[in-house]
Amino acid sequence: KNRGRLLVSCPDQPGIVSAISRFLFSHNANIIESSQYSTNPEEGTFFIRIEFECPGLKEKAKEMEKQFAEIAENFSMEWKFTHVYNIKKAAIFVSKELHCLLELLWEWQSGDLMADIALVVSNHENAREVVEGLNIPFFYVPANKEIRQQAETEQLKLLKEYEIDFVVLARYMQILTPNFIKENPNKIINIHHSFLPAFVGARPYERAFDRGVKLIGATSHYVTNDLDEGPIIEQDISRVGHHDNVDSLKKIGRRIERSVLARAVKWHIEDRIIIHQNKTIVF
Amino acid sequence: KNRGRLLVSCPDQPGIVSAISRFLFSHNANIIESSQYSTNPEEGTFFIRIEFECPGLKEKAKEMEKQFAEIAENFSMEWKFTHVYNIKKAAIFVSKELHCLLELLWEWQSGDLMADIALVVSNHENAREVVEGLNIPFFYVPANKEIRQQAETEQLKLLKEYEIDFVVLARYMQILTPNFIKENPNKIINIHHSFLPAFVGARPYERAFDRGVKLIGATSHYVTNDLDEGPIIEQDISRVGHHDNVDSLKKIGRRIERSVLARAVKWHIEDRIIIHQNKTIVF
Amino acid sequence: KNRGRLLVSCPDQPGIVSAISRFLFSHNANIIESSQYSTNPEEGTFFIRIEFECPGLKEKAKEMEKQFAEIAENFSMEWKFTHVYNIKKAAIFVSKELHCLLELLWEWQSGDLMADIALVVSNHENAREVVEGLNIPFFYVPANKEIRQQAETEQLKLLKEYEIDFVVLARYMQILTPNFIKENPNKIINIHHSFLPAFVGARPYERAFDRGVKLIGATSHYVTNDLDEGPIIEQDISRVGHHDNVDSLKKIGRRIERSVLARAVKWHIEDRIIIHQNKTIVF
Amino acid sequence: KNRGRLLVSCPDQPGIVSAISRFLFSHNANIIESSQYSTNPEEGTFFIRIEFECPGLKEKAKEMEKQFAEIAENFSMEWKFTHVYNIKKAAIFVSKELHCLLELLWEWQSGDLMADIALVVSNHENAREVVEGLNIPFFYVPANKEIRQQAETEQLKLLKEYEIDFVVLARYMQILTPNFIKENPNKIINIHHSFLPAFVGARPYERAFDRGVKLIGATSHYVTNDLDEGPIIEQDISRVGHHDNVDSLKKIGRRIERSVLARAVKWHIEDRIIIHQNKTIVF
Structure with a gap:
């Protein structure tokens, strides 16, 4: 199964969704369901959960995580990738x-x-x-x-x-x-x-x-x-x-x-x- | 309006409902709605609320209360008659x-x-x-x-x-x-x-x-x-x-x-x- | 166990509760819980469910039912006694x-x-x-x-x-x-x-x-x-x-x-x- | 007030969220709340609602809509921008x-x-x-x-x-x-x-x-x-x-x-x- 999930929380600022979704798109991942919430538009905390389908997820999971770590650092994210096949x-x-x-x-x-x-x-x-x-x-x-x-x-x-x-x-x-x-x-x-x-x-x-x-x-x-x-x-x-x-x-x-x-x-x-x-x- | 209500609480024992309902019947009162509850069949407390229609209630209310006081004493009741016309x-x-x-x-x-x-x-x-x-x-x-x-x-x-x-x-x-x-x-x-x-x-x-x-x-x-x-x-x-x-x-x-x-x-x-x-x- | 239940429905009129409760009292039954409802005080239908404790219920159940049948006839009741010990x-x-x-x-x-x-x-x-x-x-x-x-x-x-x-x-x-x-x-x-x-x-x-x-x-x-x-x-x-x-x-x-x-x-x-x-x- | 909302529905495919969020980011809009749902990852319909803060929204709303129309065409979107100041x-x-x-x-x-x-x-x-x-x-x-x-x-x-x-x-x-x-x-x-x-x-x-x-x-x-x-x-x-x-x-x-x-x-x-x-x- 190629279903994965990404959970992120970080200080809110413009551009977070854009960076995350561009990243997923670059890996041919299709977003199935996403929910986002910010405690406060000014100086609040940003939270997102994304569920996506990505062909060949199992094989490229490691590489994706490595690449995402860079984005995460830019935005001071706490983050977690999970893969639905890992019960x-x-x-x-x-x-x-x-x-x-x-x-x-x-x-x-x-x-x-x-x-x-x-x-x-x-x-x-x-x-x-x-x-x-x-x-x-x-x-x-x-x-x-x-x-x-x-x-x-x-x-x-x-x-x-x-x-x-x-x-x-x-x-x-x-x-x-x-x-x-x-x-x-x-x-x-x-x-x-x-x-x-x-x-x-x-x-x-x-x-x-x-x-x-x-x-x-x-x-x-x-x-x-x-x-x-x-x-x-x-x-x-x-x-x-x-x-x-x-x-x-x-x-x-x-x-x-x-x-x-x-x-x-x-x-x-x-x-x-x-x-x-x-x-x-x-x- | 001839609608009245009777609320009673007292130590539970057999015969309470019988005494109350006989009393109401003797005054031609028809019970419309009654709810009863006992905390415990043995040594518990008995509660009842009765709503009734009684022809000429307004006129005989005083007399009824006086008569009921005797029953109430027998069973150590706390009780209250109310009359719906008394808003x-x-x-x-x-x-x-x-x-x-x-x-x-x-x-x-x-x-x-x-x-x-x-x-x-x-x-x-x-x-x-x-x-x-x-x-x-x-x-x-x-x-x-x-x-x-x-x-x-x-x-x-x-x-x-x-x-x-x-x-x-x-x-x-x-x-x-x-x-x-x-x-x-x-x-x-x-x-x-x-x-x-x-x-x-x-x-x-x-x-x-x-x-x-x-x-x-x-x-x-x-x-x-x-x-x-x-x-x-x-x-x-x-x-x-x-x-x-x-x-x-x-x-x-x-x-x-x-x-x-x-x-x-x-x-x-x-x-x-x-x-x-x-x-x-x-x- | 001496717990019984009585369900009654009949045309509404004054005196029903009085008759039923007197009957139960005469058999030393203590009413534990009773609920009553009438569709309409005038020409409506009367419903009651009574749960009671009655010493020696099992032995005298038959006799009680026989006696109750007379009351039931007076008020044109549909009625049912049940005994909790009959699972x-x-x-x-x-x-x-x-x-x-x-x-x-x-x-x-x-x-x-x-x-x-x-x-x-x-x-x-x-x-x-x-x-x-x-x-x-x-x-x-x-x-x-x-x-x-x-x-x-x-x-x-x-x-x-x-x-x-x-x-x-x-x-x-x-x-x-x-x-x-x-x-x-x-x-x-x-x-x-x-x-x-x-x-x-x-x-x-x-x-x-x-x-x-x-x-x-x-x-x-x-x-x-x-x-x-x-x-x-x-x-x-x-x-x-x-x-x-x-x-x-x-x-x-x-x-x-x-x-x-x-x-x-x-x-x-x-x-x-x-x-x-x-x-x-x-x- | 600089609060706006974007509602989109279109055939699902990878890259939609990425395109929308890049567009909003390019206008310095900060996403406050977004909810997304797809009826089916394969050949389903994609829906999203985004609420955002955008400095100077009132002035640049027209221009933004014009620019967004191009993206919308690429993805065959039905879409609507609304501006909270328009009660x-x-x-x-x-x-x-x-x-x-x-x-x-x-x-x-x-x-x-x-x-x-x-x-x-x-x-x-x-x-x-x-x-x-x-x-x-x-x-x-x-x-x-x-x-x-x-x-x-x-x-x-x-x-x-x-x-x-x-x-x-x-x-x-x-x-x-x-x-x-x-x-x-x-x-x-x-x-x-x-x-x-x-x-x-x-x-x-x-x-x-x-x-x-x-x-x-x-x-x-x-x-x-x-x-x-x-x-x-x-x-x-x-x-x-x-x-x-x-x-x-x-x-x-x-x-x-x-x-x-x-x-x-x-x-x-x-x-x-x-x-x-x-x-x-x-x-």
Whole structure:
């Protein structure tokens, strides 16, 4: 397949689109879809995502990247070329509640999630049967506060061994250490079971019930060292009422969590997300 | 009109509905709509709202209330009869931003808000022209931190003089004192421009922008002494994106504020809301 | 379990609630949740759904029904007692696309669907593995225009043999004959992949694409002899845009179909639906 | 103000973005926002909307257009330059129901609708007071089936006299003749009170009630000769239930109509809409 993507962010100035598109044209690339956004026409930041078809992309990718580096330098760009034939490798971390994992596996089975689910890691055995039934390697790595260091060492080894591109925390209820996060910058996607910044931290459904909210939600975000404070990728909500108790909030919430996480993972896979100052641009 | 409403809450036990409905039947009242809810079948709290038609209601209302008091005592009920012919009198408090006021006036003009908007109070003159143009009394009462006491004295006098049943804070940007709130328990409806409990307090749109949320919202709630912590009546949200700046968040938000507040006020007027332990049951 | 439900519809008149609640009270039943609605206070139709706890319900159910029959006759009621301990038996019919079936199985596995999925019937073999993996009987019954009669004979035999209470058409792409429908009145729930009455009939996503709609939807309804014209139980939509092609509409639509059908089936199981003049009251 | 917009559609081929952006760069234009979409990388149609800042745009606009015409010819483009300082002139047509008109006037007053509402035309007198109160010319033009020709002659004269750029049918309940539509191609925006293609034609709320739908909606579209069949710009829905009668559907619907039409008009004003084969691309 000859489909590629280019993501660029840089200080805004005239001539950026012109330079990029001339470059692509000179390589016979046809732009399929492009989205651009500037925070501010004066002294703002410029962002673009371009998806293109380019005959013989695989062969000339290296050379193109080398040439583009020059343009990039002129405009002080941060940039990334990706090639659709390089399927991204994902690791999914999960605890006891499996609904988010199951949603991802389902999307993956039906061909809607174009990633390679390379392995599933859990601190419980609940998911083993379904995961191994799909011929995906499953690793039981015990984890809790006391043995966090040791668990992460093992997990990081697995990520390296399987050449993982990104990690999905599909209701993985353990906190990750700064070291683990530093090793995987902007590569860990979490689902939090509230519409952040409401109900940061533990037991959000219980707290939503106590507060008597009329909406509950879920938020998918990249993981940073500040708990539940990383760049938000996607959020959604559902309406609830006085007749709902904590259990029914959880049931309703599971449905939101599943779809919010699935969308966030899909956008990440399709290179639709640029992170900028703890926010996301989603093209 | 012979339409009445009965709201009851009491400790749950068998026989409550039977006693209430027998009572209504004995007065030839026909139940039009009833909604019931119990927090828990065992030792929970029972809530019911009944709307009924009763020939000659106006004449026998007093007698009915007297008779019902006995039943109420047996079941330790908190209860309230209301009669639809007694239109509730509302005072609307507003500052500079008029969109919520205009929405309520509009609904009122088109007959969708069955209340008597008896007066509008503001610490600015912006609303005078439109309010007086509709032959509604407008009172300019200067208000700020320094003269809060004095302002509230004047406001309370107005509420008394106009026999106000409830107050709507339609983006009234002043904080009320505990005394003012105590004088109007469960009678002050506020609109807060965020999906609470996110962004309690000032400048919620600015903070929503800084956090990079993908949804913004509004919340209507009864006012208590804890800022933005009163019982939530209604909430709603709209989707936003990276291209939105603070100004466009405010524009989008205004639309949500308008409709959330209008719904909350309508439910209050129709006696659909029971407050229980800092939450609302909305029938 | 001592939980029961009573559904009643009858011509409206004063005294109905009183009579019903007195009856329940006389059997020591405690009303947990009740919802009532009248189409019109004058000469309208009255509907009520009551959920109650009644000590020793199982033993005295027969006697209660017998006694209630007298009240019912006085008010010309259509009525139904159900007992929560009698789990309803469901048959799911499916063709090649499995997403709706999988959703129901999932909800069932996680305890959110309180029915007994007694068998799955399909005119394809695709679903066999997953269904039998859950120890649910799977029957392959070939079906198409030519052999409709023969297929339905076999299907009806299965419904009888397994004592099925209701049938879910979870994207079963065959048309049922009037005979089959007559044998199962108000007992067949279908999911149609459009927001009816838009796009009745075949290929709704293709036609939605051609029309350039900005919303697509799904509708769950009871099956009658008029194709896609039966009483609507639930509908929902999702926003789409110019960048969506038929394939992406189908993907987005699958998510709506799954949740709309799951809600409809859940309400049916919980006896929340009363059918009246080709519409549903959903309590 | 030096803000301009360029809209282009043409057969897709490599080099289009490059040619356009080089052209803009050569005029020192800085691209603020650009959105691009192709129906199909092979033999599809290419669409782009670019918003740019260009010093001295007003002075050199003519020259730029002349130069761009050459590029446009090379790529067989349909194209349009617009200049934000040229505020578009709108005529609003209305009948008796004023909610959509009032919404537009409101947005206009609060600065959210960057158009010049040059006149309001109605076949009733209801709107005169509010319109003239805002110093907008109001014209009463009687219209019905019998005098359609004569009414349209007068209307077309007004559109010409006031140099109107587009017409908004804000619940104008008269049908327009093919001649009127031909004179204003892609310039007439209508609001239809259903989620099209459901309930094409008259009395959609009554028909929605009869069908027992659980959602009602509204659709804004460009007017063509096929009734309610023109390119859809925007749609939205609200949830309704068995307790809603035709009147409450209309009330709920008015809120949807107002916001759907307001969004559509705003997008039209901002040149965000390209019409292609009876569909809209909305950038």
